[in-house]
Amino acid sequence: MRPQLVIVGAGPRGTGLLERIAANAPELYAGSGLDIHLVDPHPPGGGRIWRAAQSPLLWMNSHAEDVTMFTDETVQMAGPVREGPTLHEWAGLDGDTFADRQLQGRYLRWVYEQAVAELPPGVTVHHHPRRALRISGPSEGRQQVWLEGRPRPLLADLVVLALGHLDSELDAEQEELAAYAGENGLVHLPPDFTADSDLSPLKAGEPVLVRGFGLAFVDLVVLLTEGRGGRYEGDTYVPSGNEPVLYVGSRRGVPYHSKIGYEWTGPRPGLPRFFGPPEVEALPDRPWGSARSSEAESGGGVDFRRDVWPLVEKELGFAHYHRLFTAHAERTAMAWADFEERYAAAADPAETRALVAAAVPDPADRLDLAALDHPLDGMRYASHEEFQEGMRSYVEADLNRRHDPEHSADLGVFLGLLSVYGQLVQLGDIGPWWHGFFSYLASGPPGPRLRQLLALSRSGLLRFVGADMTVTAEDGVFRAASPTVPGFSVTARALVEARLPAPTLGRTRDTLLRELHADGAAETPDGLLRVDPADGRILDGAGRPSPRRFALGPFTDGRTSGAFTRPRTGGPAFRQNDATARAALRFLAELALRAAA
Numbered sequence: 001m002r003p004q005l006v007i008v009g010a011g012p013r014g015t016g017l018l019e020r021i022a023a024n025a026p027e028l029y030a031g032s033g034l035d036i037h038l039v040d041p042h043p044p045g046g047g048r049i050w051r052a053a054q055s056p057l058l059w060m061n062s063h064a065e066d067v068t069m070f071t072d073e074t075v076q077m078a079g080p081v082r083e084g085p086t087l088h089e090w091a092g093l094d095g096d097t098f099a100d101r102q103l104q105g106r107y108l109r110w111v112y113e114q115a116v117a118e119l120p121p122g123v124t125v126h127h128h129p130r131r132a133l134r135i136s137g138p139s140e141g142r143q144q145v146w147l148e149g150r151p152r153p154l155l156a157d158l159v160v161l162a163l164g165h166l167d168s169e170l171d172a173e174q175e176e177l178a179a180y181a182g183e184n185g186l187v188h189l190p191p192d193f194t195a196d197s198d199l200s201p202l203k204a205g206e207p208v209l210v211r212g213f214g215l216a217f218v219d220l221v222v223l224l225t226e227g228r229g230g231r232y233e234g235d236t237y238v239p240s241g242n243e244p245v246l247y248v249g250s251r252r253g254v255p256y257h258s259k260i261g262y263e264w265t266g267p268r269p270g271l272p273r274f275f276g277p278p279e280v281e282a283l284p285d286r287p288w289g290s291a292r293s294s295e296a297e298s299g300g301g302v303d304f305r306r307d308v309w310p311l312v313e314k315e316l317g318f319a320h321y322h323r324l325f326t327a328h329a330e331r332t333a334m335a336w337a338d339f340e341e342r343y344a345a346a347a348d349p350a351e352t353r354a355l356v357a358a359a360v361p362d363p364a365d366r367l368d369l370a371a372l373d374h375p376l377d378g379m380r381y382a383s384h385e386e387f388q389e390g391m392r393s394y395v396e397a398d399l400n401r402r403h404d405p406e407h408s409a410d411l412g413v414f415l416g417l418l419s420v421y422g423q424l425v426q427l428g429d430i431g432p433w434w435h436g437f438f439s440y441l442a443s444g445p446p447g448p449r450l451r452q453l454l455a456l457s458r459s460g461l462l463r464f465v466g467a468d469m470t471v472t473a474e475d476g477v478f479r480a481a482s483p484t485v486p487g488f489s490v491t492a493r494a495l496v497e498a499r500l501p502a503p504t505l506g507r508t509r510d511t512l513l514r515e516l517h518a519d520g521a522a523e524t525p526d527g528l529l530r531v532d533p534a535d536g537r538i539l540d541g542a543g544r545p546s547p548r549r550f551a552l553g554p555f556t557d558g559r560t561s562g563a564f565t566r567p568r569t570g571g572p573a574f575r576q577n578d579a580t581a582r583a584a585l586r587f588l589a590e591l592a593l594r595a596a597a
Contacts, residue, residue, distance in 0.1 A: 029585045040129070045105065054195045535580055
């Protein structure tokens with residue numbers, strides 16, 4: 001029988017894996033044939049998130065020139081480089097365009113079709129537009145992949161899970177809020193992919209509490225304003241009359257930082273410098289522990305804040321100051337060579353701060369990551385209206401800075417964040433804080449979206465609540481408050497949790513992952529599926545890699561910042577795809593040889 005490979009998930013991650021299989025097959029697979037089964041209810045390429053059936057108003061949050069599905073010489077992998085067009089090259093767009101998601105879905109479909117066309121003769125791809133329900137079979141034998149609505153399973157010599165963002169059961173807090181809403185006739189929308197949410201219960205003119213300030217929030221705003229017939233005329237929003245009034249807050253209390261609106265010029269910082277493979281290798285041996293795990297607290301595992309964050313902070317500082325000293329030397333008081341030597345030799349954060357204070361006269365030119373993460377800490381406003389003015393000034397200042405090349409040290413930090421992410425992937429589950437911090441600084445909305453938020457704020461349809469926003473259910477309504485505006489609170493009959501569900505095995509609605517969890521697949525303290533960082537093989541409770549089961553994506557402890565990436569930035573997901581593709585091809589080639597013998 002021909003070897004059988006089943007890939008569950010045909011979105012960007014599954015498509016990227018297929019591209020790497022096509023690139024590596026001429027070297028590694030000389031079998032007489034191979035069947036590749038793609039299992040996904042959505043069309044291959046875009047999958048669920050990037051499908052065509054969504055509002056054309058929803059944009060990507062990256063410039064079209066910063067989106068590619070193809071490898072280049074910066075990806076550290078064993079397989080061959082197969083370069084291809086970025087989104088803007090493929091679509092014939094200006095590089096600084098923020099394309100809509102439907103167009104990105106068409107690009108991903110084209111990449112999928114190219115990958116299929118480049119497979120060797122005898123390798124056939126079959127798409128099954130169904131959901132995978134479970135996997136059964138002995139660890140050393142053929143696997144059975146059971147599909148929804150099909151009485152017999154797909155037989156598989158090897159299975160790769162390439163699932164993307166998944167739905168989740170409610171946690172304890174969300175269950176309580178949902179129950180309260182049901183008892184009192186309120187509206188509660190739990191964490192979800194915004195394009196899939198039914199927003200019709202959010203009525204025109206009524207207040208709606210929104211918890212979350214990231215990209216899910218931006219999508220929500222678009223669908224409730226332009227999606228209901230409103231429009232922008234310059235910096236003014238012209239309402240349709242169908243919009244609710246949104247009261248939004250979060251832990252930080254501010255929107256994610258705007259995408260940077262200028263290009264890099266001049267020499268790049270030599271990254272990685274202080275947090276690269278040698279530093280990762282020198283970290284304490286696993287077991288890995290999140291900051292709250294007993295192993296980490298007792299010194300038995302890696303602790304992110306204690307062991308990793310100082311290295312990350314030094315790396316980001318290096319990227320920031322390299323750019324400041326080389327591009328804006330007039331704002332420094334020391335030669336770069338002297339500063340770099342002393343920065344490298346600084347033994348602790350206090351010594352680094354003293355060096356920076358002496359070498360960088362203006363505090364606005366110094367990198368303060370703690371202040372960036374908590375921009376409203378200690379700030380108090382006398383009234384809700386005063387805070388609205390303060391927030392509009394904050395967003396305006398962010399927009400101006402992120403589009404001014406005089407502050408290009410921010411772009412240096414962005415490059416540092418990408419480099420750091422590529423190293424952190426090797427560590428497994430580092431807890432949710434880093435991913436949120438990265439998204440807040442490096443993966444925020446397009447500048448035009450923030451300008452739209454300002455217009456909505458001036459119109460009164462968007463109201464800012466503040467940092468550390470609390471939501472309580474009392475007196476038959478939801479109530480929101482924040483210490484940023486002491487004494488202020490607002491009540492509403494609707495609450496929206498504007499964020500994606502947490503990717504945890506224990507609460508996922510995906511039956512396949514639930515079955516894996518029940519069968520003893522290893523999970524991290526934060527509920528992610530544990531995989532071998534070398535090639536993505538799923539680990540069991542004893543840490544043993546499965547011979548025939550692999551996993552890639554945000555539900556694993558090898559999750560990356562995305563399935564596609566900015567050109568020439570190393571592409572951690574591409575590196576993972578290549579390693580998994582090569583391991584799978586080697587296994588299947590050996591199987592084919594044994595069968596032939």
